Amino acid sequence: xxxxxxxxxxxxxxxxxxxxxxxxxxxxxxxxxxxxxxxxxxxxxxxxxxxxxxxxxxxxxxxxxxxxxxxxxxxxxxxxxxxxxxxxxxxxxxxxxxxxxxxxxxxxxxxxxxxxxxxxxxxxxxxxxxxxxxxxxxxxxxxxxxxxxxxxxxxxxxxxxxxxxxxxxxxxxxxxxxxxxxxxxxxxxxxxxxxxxxxxxxxxxxxxxxxxxxxxxxxxxxxxxxxxxxxxxxxxxxxxxxxxxxxxxxxxxxxxxxxxxxxxxxxxxxxxxxxxxxxxxxxxxxxxxxxxxxxxxxxxxxxxxxxxxxxxxxxxxxxxxxxxxxxxxxxxxxxxxxxxxxxxxxxxxxxxxxxxxxxxxxxxxxxxxxxxxxxxxxxxxxxxxxxxxxxxxxxxxxxxxxxxxxxxxxxxxxxxxxxxxxxxxxxxxxxxxxxxxxxxxxxxxxxxxxxxxxxxxxxxxxxxxxxxxxxxxxxxxxxxxxxxxxxxxxxxxxxxxxxxxxxxxxxxxxxxxxxxxxxxxxxxxxxxxxxxxxxxxxxxxxxxxxxxxxxxxxxxxxxxxxxxxxxxxxxxxxxxxxxxxxxxxxxxxxxxxxxxxxxxxxxxxxxxxxxxxxxxxxxxxxxxxxxxxxxxxxxxxxxxxxxxxxxxxxxxxxxxxxxxxxxxxxxxxxxxxxxxxxxxxxxxxxxxxxxxxxxxxxxxxxxxxxxxxxxxxxxxxxxxxxxxxxxxxxxxxxxxxxxxxxxxxxxxxxxxxxxxxxxxxxxxxxxxx
Numbered sequence: 117x118x119x120x121x122x123x124x125x126x127x128x129x130x131x132x133x134x135x136x137x138x139x140x141x142x143x144x145x146x147x148x149x150x151x152x153x154x155x156x157x158x159x160x161x162x163x164x165x166x167x168x169x170x171x172x173x174x175x176x177x178x179x180x181x182x183x184x185x186x187x188x189x190x191x192x193x194x195x196x197x198x199x200x201x202x203x204x205x206x207x208x209x210x211x212x213x214x215x216x217x218x219x220x221x222x223x224x225x226x227x228x229x230x231x232x233x234x235x236x237x238x239x240x241x242x243x244x245x246x247x248x249x250x251x252x253x254x255x256x257x258x259x260x261x262x263x264x265x266x267x268x269x270x271x272x273x274x275x276x277x278x279x280x281x282x283x284x285x286x287x288x289x290x291x292x293x294x295x296x297x298x299x300x301x302x303x304x305x306x307x308x309x310x311x312x313x314x315x316x317x318x319x320x321x322x323x324x325x326x327x328x329x330x331x332x333x334x335x336x337x338x339x340x341x342x343x344x345x346x347x348x349x350x351x352x353x354x355x356x357x358x359x360x361x362x363x364x365x366x367x368x369x370x371x372x373x374x375x376x377x378x379x380x381x382x383x384x385x386x387x388x389x390x391x392x393x394x395x396x397x398x399x400x401x402x403x404x405x406x407x408x409x410x411x412x413x414x415x416x417x418x419x420x421x422x423x424x425x426x427x428x429x430x431x432x433x434x435x436x437x438x439x440x441x442x443x444x445x446x447x448x449x450x451x452x453x454x455x456x457x458x459x460x461x462x463x464x465x466x467x468x469x470x471x472x473x474x475x476x477x478x479x480x481x482x483x484x485x486x487x488x489x490x491x492x493x494x495x496x497x498x499x500x501x502x503x504x505x506x507x508x509x510x511x512x513x514x515x516x517x518x519x520x521x522x523x524x525x526x527x528x529x530x531x532x533x534x535x536x537x538x539x540x541x542x543x544x545x546x547x548x549x550x551x552x553x554x555x556x557x558x559x560x561x562x563x564x565x566x567x568x569x570x571x572x573x574x575x576x577x578x579x580x581x582x583x584x585x586x587x588x589x590x591x592x593x594x595x596x597x598x599x600x601x602x603x604x605x606x607x608x609x610x611x612x613x614x615x616x617x618x619x620x621x622x623x624x625x626x627x628x629x630x631x632x633x634x635x636x637x638x639x640x641x642x643x644x645x646x647x648x649x650x651x652x653x654x655x656x657x658x659x660x661x662x663x664x665x666x667x668x669x670x671x672x673x674x675x676x677x678x679x680x681x682x683x684x685x686x687x688x689x690x691x692x693x694x695x696x697x698x699x700x701x702x703x704x705x706x707x708x709x710x711x712x713x714x715x716x717x718x719x720x721x722x723x724x725x726x727x728x729x730x731x732x733x734x735x736x737x738x739x740x741x742x743x744x745x746x747x748x749x750x751x752x753x754x755x756x757x758x759x760x761x762x763x764x765x766x767x768x769x770x771x772x773x774x775x776x777x778x779x780x781x782x783x784x785x786x787x788x789x790x791x792x793x794x795x796x797x798x799x800x801x802x803x804x805x806x807x808x809x810x811x812x813x814x815x816x817x818x819x820x821x822x823x824x825x826x827x828x829x830x831x832x833x834x835x836x837x838x839x840x841x842x843x844x845x846x847x848x849x850x851x852x853x854x855x856x857x858x859x860x861x862x863x864x865x866x867x868x869x870x871x872x873x874x875x876x877x878x879x880x881x882x883x884x885x
Contacts, residue, residue: 124403124411138772139380139471140419140426145765146376147427147467148434153369154462155435155455163453164354167289168347171240172201174290174313176329178344179208182310185340190312196332203238204312206230208293209305210612212275212673214706216575218257218267218282222708223610223672224619225272227255228293228311229302238313239290246284249297252304256284256296275673278305291350291618309342322348343616353659353690363829367548371541376467377474378538380416409480413472420471428463520802525810532810535771539814539858540821542768546857547822548829554845555830555838566601567722567740569714574735576608576710581735587709590733591627594712597728599720602628607700607708614669614676616660621689622650622670626697627712639839640664640684648702650679650695653688654837657681670703677702687836713741771807771865796875803870807862815858819851 167173180190187205194202207229214222232248233241241258246268249256255272270282286296292313297305316328325346333341403411435455525532571594574583585593587605594603604627610619641664644651650668657663662681669678679699688694697707716722726738794802823846830843 120403120407122414136415136419139416140423141765142376142379143420143423143467143471144427144430146372147424147463148431149372150369150467151428151431151459151463152435152438153366154459155431155439157366158456158459159439159453162456164289164351168351171242171289172236172238172315173347174203174239174292175316175319175347176314176325176344177239177290177292178312178314178329178333179309179342180205180312180336180340181342182207182307184337185310187310189336190310193312193332193336194314196334198317198328198331200315200317201237202312202314203233203236205310206312207299207302207307208309208311209302209307210671211278211305213272214275214673215273217272218270221575221608221610221621221710222704222706224612225274226294226612226619227297227302227305228295229299229307230296231299233296238315239288239292241286241288241292241296244285244287246282249283249301252298252301253279253281254283254297254301255280256286257282258288258291258294258296259285274305289350290347291345294619319347322346345616345618349659353655363832364552367825367829368545371545373470375538375541377470378534378541380420380471380474381477381534409476413475416475417468417472420468424464424467427467428460431463432460515801525806535807536810536814536817539771539811539861540818542861543815543818543854543858544822544825547819547854548826550850550854551823551826551845552829554850555826555842558842558845566718567716567720569716569722569725569729570739570741571712571714571729572737573710574737576737579735579737583735584733587707590709590736591712593732594714594729597725597732599716599722599725600714601717601720602715604628604713604715605697605707605709606711606713607697608710609672609700609704609708611703612671613660614671618691620656621692622700623692623694624697624700624707625694626700626707637686638683639686639837639842641682644679644683644695644699646682646696647698648677648679649682649699650693651683651685652681652693653685653690655690656688656693657684659690672703675703684837686838686842768861768865771862772869800870804863804866807866808859811858811860811862812855813858814862815855818858819854822854 190205193199194204209227209229210224211227212222212224213220216222230236230241232250233239234243234248241256243256244259246256268282268284272280272282274280280297290313292311314329314332316325316332318324318328325348329341329344432455439453439455525535571590573587573590574581583590591603591605594600604625607624607626609622609624611622612619638651641651652662660668662668664681664684667678667680669676677699679693679695681693685694700707714725716725722740726740729736729738827843830838
């Protein structure tokens with residue numbers, strides 16, 4: 117009988133080709149969406165953990181004051197309770213590289229004296245190219261990724277005159293230093309600290325790490341610990357880019373699965389109801405109730421498996437460019453940014469199982485019917501459970517085709533409810549996407565509508581030509597060139613933060629307007645225009661444990677200055693702050709200019725201005741700048757729009773399937789209506805009307821839910837700070853347009869079945885009945 121079940125299932129698939137295609141498409145779209153969501157979620161955590169454990173990364177990198185704790189005292193901390201392993205102490209020195217070097221702006225470089233760490237108990241730094249430093253005057257440079265092999269042999273000169281030759285490039289997931297030298301070389305560089313690297317037996321949370329470090333350093337003089345860096349902060353920084361996508365991916369992944377389950381349940385329910393006679397025949401020839409259920413589950417499983425396989429392939433292929441975008445600009449070190457390898461297997465097994473479970477409940481109706489009941493129910497005329505509603509509507513002044521269409525869904529309330537739920541979820545998706553796009557556009561809007569020219573110095577643009585003009589002469593030239601209205605200047609320096617193990621980038625703005633048109637908006641506090649003021653993005657504050665109003669001390673060479681964080685930008689580099697030229701002058705007299713922003717006067721010729729600038733100094737690069745958007749912003753817009761289209765199509769397919777089932781059940785009624793004079797146009801109007809009002813109701817339900825989901829996403833995107841004004845984008849025109857989304861989805865799915873109903877031949881339908 118197993119072969120008979122398969123033959124019956126195969127016949128059901130062939131007999132219901134359209135429903136088979138609908139199920140396949142729905143499962144394809146849902147599988148691709150879910151796999152993309154899981155890929156981003158897994159990549160935000162697993163690659164860091166794998167690389168960190170592979171290098172035996174340090175749970176805490178601690179810096180000690182050598183004047184308060186001797187090397188012997190620090191070595192003894194490695195044997196304290198709770199310390200799994202330790203490395204050190206190592207001398208740490210901070211040198212300043214006064215010029216641009218190997219893609220880095222001028223600024224401090226933290227060097228640690230270590231022997232080859234390949235077999236170290238903690239922090240096995242991975243050498244990417246070259247070799248380890250074995251002699252004085254040699255240095256290995258830490259890099260976020262890539263070997264930079266072509267820069268081996270580069271000579272660096274520190275601000276105090278020491279010469280160092282780059283003999284290798286290495287990556288360090290613990291980010292314990294900017295470079296490494298021999299212990300002897302570190303001692304000669306006048307170290308200001310001693311580094312210890314710890315792995316603890318209990319390192320699950322920041323609180324436990326703090327407690328473990330406290331136990332390890334118990335008994336040391338007060339103030340011996342200068343600072344400590346937790347690996348959990350590094351892990352958070354690693355996943356900061358991907359975290360921006362997690363709320364979007366999660367929401368759309370869940371929506372995709374729910375819509376798929378609704379539509380599959382609707383398809384099987386309709387197949388059972390419209391196939392009562394077929395069920396009765398199967399049971400009368402010997403099929404058991406379990407075999408009848410198996411026939412319907414197999415009918416659904418065949419297209420579901422095909423859709424899952426294709427959706428998994430599509431989602432897996434798309435995952436790589438999405439992850440590349442999500443981790444752009446992130447210091448990934450040796451971590452391999454790939455989705456977890458078992459994800460395709462999980463979707464290949466999980467999605468068909470979910471489809472089967474969604475189909476099991478309606479399929480079980482076929483199990484409970486006896487052969488006689490099924491045959492009589494399949495051959496009896498429809499009694500019309502919505503007759504009361506239809507009779508009431510017939511008494512109104514509505515056109516007859518409209519009143520019939522409005523009353524039709526009440527004959528199958530359960531099917532109508534499933535269809536409306538699918539449409540409502542489609543409306544939710546469109547609402548969320550529209551809200552995200554509007555919010556992101558508001559956060560990135562340009563302050564003015566003027567044409568701007570970006571002028572980059574040779575240092576920043578990579579030009580091989582020697583500059584003709586100094587920074588002051590270039591600024592004066594840009595002012596004097598006809599067409600210029602305002603000129604702002606950006607200098608870039610790496611500065612140390614006292615108490616923090618890693619230097620950060622500092623943007624110093626000056627000129628006519630500190631805030632140029634491409635700067636990120638300050639959404640809390642105020643722009644850092646005053647002496648000793650700075651601003652930063654939410655990621656910087658989060659990863660450094662800071663808030664507005666806090667003060668940090670910047671260090672460059674032997675100068676220090678304290679700045680107050682007065683402004684929060686919408687978003688920003690997790691390792692960068694912004695200040696002004698007056699504050700920069702407290703640290704260095706060299707402006708370190710990397711680019712200028714020129715706002716042109718109204719009517720100025722941009723091409724002529726650019727030509728005049730390059731004629732004055734060919735080393736300068738120029739470009740007309742449109743209002744810019746960050747890559748993550750563009751990606752979020754792209755993903756949300758793509759998923760919105762996919763899930764809207766899926767919802768429309770649900771409507772399409774429902775109407776096909778309805779038309780199949782009502783063939784006799786449609787034939788009689790056409791026989792007594794209903795035109796094909798009226799048939800189309802009746803059919804479209806039957807789902808249009810469902811679209812209206814679904815929109816009323818879906819829009820508030822979508823607004824709520826949009827707010828939840830906007831408030832949990834950690835690398836971007838949205839103000840309430842950016843989140844509250846729901847004006848009357850936008851809401852009116854969204855109200856039509858449900859109708860549009862319903863009508864889109866109804867058009868083809870409606871035209872099919874209009875073309876039904878009267879004679880053939882009545883003859884078959």
